[in-house]
Amino acid sequence: MTRQPISRIDNARLRGRDGLYTIGVESGRIVSVDPQPTAGSPPSADRVDAAGGLVLPSFIDLHLHLDLAYSLEIVPENKSGTLLEAIALYSEAKKTFTPDSVRERAVRAIRDEISFGTGAIRNHVDVGSTAGLRLCEGVLAAREQMKDFIDIEVVVFPQDGVIRDHGAVDRMREAMRMGCDIIGGIAHYERTPEDSRRQIELLFDLAEEFNARIDCHIDETDSPLSRCVEYLAAETIRRGWQGRVTASHVCALSSYEPVHAAKVIGLIAEAGIHVVTNPGVNLHLQGRFDTYPKRRGLTRVRELMAAGVNVSAGQDCIKDPFYPFGTGQMLEVAHLLVHADHLSLPHQVEAAMDCITVNPSRSMQRTDYGTEPGCRADLVVLPVDSVHEAIRCRPRPTAVIKNGHRLTS
Ligand SMILES: [Zn+2]
Structure with missing residues (x-):
């Protein structure tokens, strides 16, 4: 290049x-x-x-997993197509990854994104007992290799949980010291709602320790019983972290009954939480327990926008066990988004473009x-x-x- x-x-x-x-x-x-x-x-x-x-x-991809990119061929087939099977398969496969193999696949995906006009990426890198820091090393090496061509923020992402993976917090700390930027999470993946709340508290403890922003995978499920994002919002307000927290996915919000959904959307707005939807991956992974009608899996994009919440759209995955498609083209992400949430009027199409440009720039706190x-x-x-x-x-x-x-x- x-x-x-x-x-x-x-x-x-x-x-x-x-x-x-x-x-x-x-x-x-x-x-x-x-x-x-x-x-x-x-x-x-x-x-x-x-x-x-x-x-x-330039387009901004606010949610991507470079360590996963192009791993489809080296991870066994995800037969159920669910998030849970993908996590289990990846957990096994990542034991064999070396930093250099991760760097190579990551650079390939970064080049794809650049070729389609992406100028900045927020990447979530898997750190924890199984991944160790090898995947993080690979992604940071890819960022260094491509630094003249693209800006990359790196989120330390405890893919296997924080409470259920005892080594996660220490690895997250080490990864932040290696040069990562943002505290990640996966609140809905803990064993109980109490543990999910404990995870969120720990994420804020780490965010305070490093004076860092948070971007947490949250409520990435169709279950209306997954109610982590309201706790994330409450904790954001309690800790004074307004404007510095992003909630990724927030799928369950679409399955809440309308009164509770309205309350939660109000809390997200009050906390100044940025929301990222990942239309391709949400369409693909969610609704897997439905027969017909099948849910679309995305969060309530239009209702969040109407409440003044800053909503972005991400690619999330490029050809991996979570999602076998994905090209790194943000226009394709916007194209999926307009279909998934009926954003067909002119001002709605403009809003979809905002989701891959100006809205993620706000989440990245870019002023130029x-x-x-x-x-x-x-x-x-x-x-x-x-x-x-x-x-x-x-x-x-x-x-x-x-x-x-x-x-x-
Ligand atoms: Zn993700």
Whole structure:
């Protein structure tokens, strides 16, 4: 993969604006956005011609598992298709993984994401008694290898639980010291509701110890009895961690009866919790205990948005025992999202685009994300003239720009 510095993008179409623009780029930043002059300018190596195509800030994949990517062939078949069987199969297989084998598969997935215009990833890396720190070493090596091309946040993720895996907390601590950024969790996976609550308390203890944000897998089940996210919200408020906590999946919320769901959505909003839905994986793993009608598995995306909750959408998995599909294309994720939650009106399609751009940037606490002067020149150029067409056609980008450099594979 190579980098070529650019000084501007011509003939760019921008979201929410009429006409075409020329975007000036200097030292990795956008320095100007002006109406496109009518007189043509001579071609040069440092100029990108968007040719009337849509220019967006680079996509952000807020939920991914790089240590799992492309492991489908090396893990036995998930016959039930459930989350629980996937966790069990992966638990066995990961004993054989080396840091270098993880790094290789992770780099392959990162390259895929970049090729489709992703500029930042939040990755959850499996740490615990079985995984040890080998998977973490592999993912951190992949991040280092690809650091000029993409930003990666790493979440320490106790895949096998925290209370039911005695070694998890120590491994999480060590992984944070190795350079990981965010405390992860899997609250619904403990043996009892009491243990789930204890896990959440431990996650906050670690978050306080490292002054870190939290991103917790939570209520990733159809069972209406899984009620972890309300405790996560309550603890977020108690600890003063508002705005610093992300709840990933939150599937069970869709199975709560409406009165309780409304209460929980209010709590999530009050706690300033960011929510990530993973449409492909939720459609695939959830509803497995249903006959017909089958639930869709996603959280209540529209209701959360209506309550003012910051909702993002992630890829989650690329060809692994949890999900045999996934390409690293965030436009495909948005395409699945609009289908899964009936986001078909123009403003809803725009909202789906927000789920893979500006909303995850808020969860990442980025203040220089966008297409305005001053923003980082992390951009993707698409050969379509609207957000609707981008999600409908899901084209490959004509240019991917990172820190003011055009990337080519
Ligand atoms: Zn996940």
